[in-house]
Amino acid sequence: NAGVTQTPKFRILKIGQSMTLQCTQDMNHNYMYWYRQDPGMGLKLIYYSVGAGITDKGEVPNGYNVSRSTTEDFPLRLELAAPSQTSVYFCASSGTGGNWNTEAFFGQGTRLTVV
Amino acid sequence: KQEVTQIPAALSVPEGENLVLNCSFTDSAIYNLQWFRQDPGKGLTSLLLIQSSQREQTSGRLNASLDKSSGRSTLYIAASQPGDSATYLCAVPQGAQKLVFGQGTRLTINP
Numbered sequence: 001n002a003g004v005t006q007t008p009k010f011r012i013l014k015i016g017q018s019m020t021l022q023c024t025q026d027m028n029h030n031y032m033y034w035y036r037q038d039p040g041m042g043l044k045l046i047y048y049s050v051g052a053g054i055t056d057k058g059e060v061p062n063g064y065n066v067s068r069s070t071t072e073d074f075p076l077r078l079e080l081a082a083p084s085q086t087s088v089y090f091c092a093s094s095g096t097g098g099n100w101n102t103e104a105f106f107g108q109g110t111r112l113t114v115v
Numbered sequence: 116k117q118e119v120t121q122i123p124a125a126l127s128v129p130e131g132e133n134l135v136l137n138c139s140f141t142d143s144a145i146y147n148l149q150w151f152r153q154d155p156g157k158g159l160t161s162l163l164l165i166q167s168s169q170r171e172q173t174s175g176r177l178n179a180s181l182d183k184s185s186g187r188s189t190l191y192i193a194a195s196q197p198g199d200s201a202t203y204l205c206a207v208p209q210g211a212q213k214l215v216f217g218q219g220t221r222l223t224i225n226p
Contacts, residue, residue: 042204092214106160108158
């Protein structure tokens with residue numbers, strides 16, 4: 001019963017490097033999300049997807065890219081890492097009950113530091 | 116645009132007390148509301164999901180209520196324990212898909 005799995009758990013990047021944060025869910029959920037959480041700032045939506053092949057921007061998409069080639073996977077790509085991208089990143093998924101999302105489940109997070 | 120507010124930002128109570136956490140939202144046209152718990156350095160754990168047609172949802176010592184017309188939800192924790200210490204977040208969908216979160220209430224239960 002894995003739920004939402006994120007890798008890696010921790011990563012240190014140098015300024016200008018790139019990396020991909022992996023996210024996989026095994027609940028056959030249509031909706032998947034990437035959030036970032038900064039201390040005292042709450043969760044901000046980066047990108048989301050309503051199904052394979054469909055993605056859309058959230059509140060803070062600059063500096064990130066996503067793809068959704070399968071229902072299970074929703075990787076987040078950081079290009080040219082900047083110190084402002086130091087944060088904890090959470091992936092989440094939820095199902096659909098008609099036109100609305102059902103209960104959302106979160107991964108354990110990736111703590112990223114850009115130096 | 117949906118906005119979610121949680122008050123207070125932090126709360127400290129002695130063990131055994133009953134307590135209420137508050138969540139308010141600006142757009143009452145929501146499909147559901149979800150309460151989460153987050154332990155330090157960990158992910159979010161879903162506690163309760165209340166559909167828009169429901170007024171209450173219970174799980175063990177937790178009871179969540181929803182009043183759509185006033186844009187409010189409360190999370191009631193009975194007989195609090197030190198293990199309940201965590202940050203509690205509420206979230207509502209904006210439109211059909213995107214979850215909007217409050218800033219959370221950091222709860223400390225003192226033995």
